[in-house]
Amino acid sequence: MIEMVDEPLNETKPLHTLNARGNILLEVVRDQVKLSPERMLREIQWLRHSVEEALAGKGIRYDDLKTALVPDHKRREMALVFDSRAIERSWYGLAVFRYLIPLFSKDGNHSVLAGDYIGGYGQQPFLLEAMSNAVVFARDVDFEHRGQFFVVYINNLTDAMIQQFHQGLLDWKPYVGYADTTYTSVFKTLLSTMLANVFLKHRKFIIQGHEDDRPNTENVKMCGYPFE
Numbered sequence: 639m640i641e642m643v644d645e646p647l648n649e650t651k652p653l654h655t656l657n658a659r660g661n662i663l664l665e666v667v668r669d670q671v672k673l674s675p676e677r678m679l680r681e682i683q684w685l686r687h688s689v690e691e692a693l694a695g696k697g698i699r700y701d702d703l704k705t706a707l708v709p710d711h712k713r714r715e716m717a718l719v720f721d722s723r724a725i726e727r728s729w730y731g732l733a734v735f736r737y738l739i740p741l742f743s744k745d746g747n748h749s750v751l752a753g754d755y756i757g758g759y760g761q762q763p764f765l766l767e768a769m770s771n772a773v774v775f776a777r778d779v780d781f782e783h784r785g786q787f788f789v790v791y792i793n794n795l796t797d798a799m800i801q802q803f804h805q806g807l808l809d810w811k812p813y814v815g816y817a818d819t820t821y822t823s824v825f826k827t828l829l830s831t832m833l834a835n836v837f838l839k840h841r842k843f844i845i846q847g848h849e850d851d852r853p854n855t856e857n858v859k860m861c862g863y864p865f866e
Contacts (some may be wrong), residue, residue, distance in 0.1 A: 654707035724812040772825035
């Protein structure tokens with residue numbers, strides 16, 4: 639249900655990010671209700687207030703998430719690549735995050751995306767070339783089929799953090815290698831069309847979305863990964 643807000647807009651507060659790709663609510667409101675740009679701004683600000691209020695109830699300040707949501711030219715980003723064929727479980731994402739989660743800095747703020755490296759049947763040579771040009775490989779790997787590789791994308795990293803992930807995964811056979819995705823590349827552009835938000839890590843907190851009919855007072859682990 640869409641709840642319209644009639645209160646006057648007294649203050650316009652900054653948004654650190656706006657999920658326009660994975661959520662069609664704003665487009666539906668704009669196109670179906672025929673709202674003016676001024677009214678759309680008010681609705682977005684109301685949604686921002688709701689998020690800020692929900693986070694405050696968990697002891698988290700919205701402004702403290704900025705480093706995980708806004709790119710910083712002093713920090714780096716990376717894409718970790720895994721070969722799903724080398725993982726016996728069909729839920730290979732769980733196996734990957736069992737290895738990854740202990741490698742995060744406890745005080746770090748990060749946005750984490752993940753998904754399969756996929757494309758059309760005729761795109762396989764293009765996908766292979768883009769990945770080969772970007773990835774620092776930890777081992778030899780055969781590119782057999784689309785969807786073979788699982789990618790985890792992490793932002794707001796230092797050089798030491800990147801090495802911590804890379805060194806911590808080197809002995810695990812499914813780990814293929816990593817790409818420095820701080821700056822634009824064909825590989826990074828492709829990943830932007832494939833990966834989905836998994837969670838925000840804010841120090842000791844893991845933040846995820848939940849179903850619309852679940853109250854914000856509940857804490858639920860939507861993706862099932864072993865964050866504990």
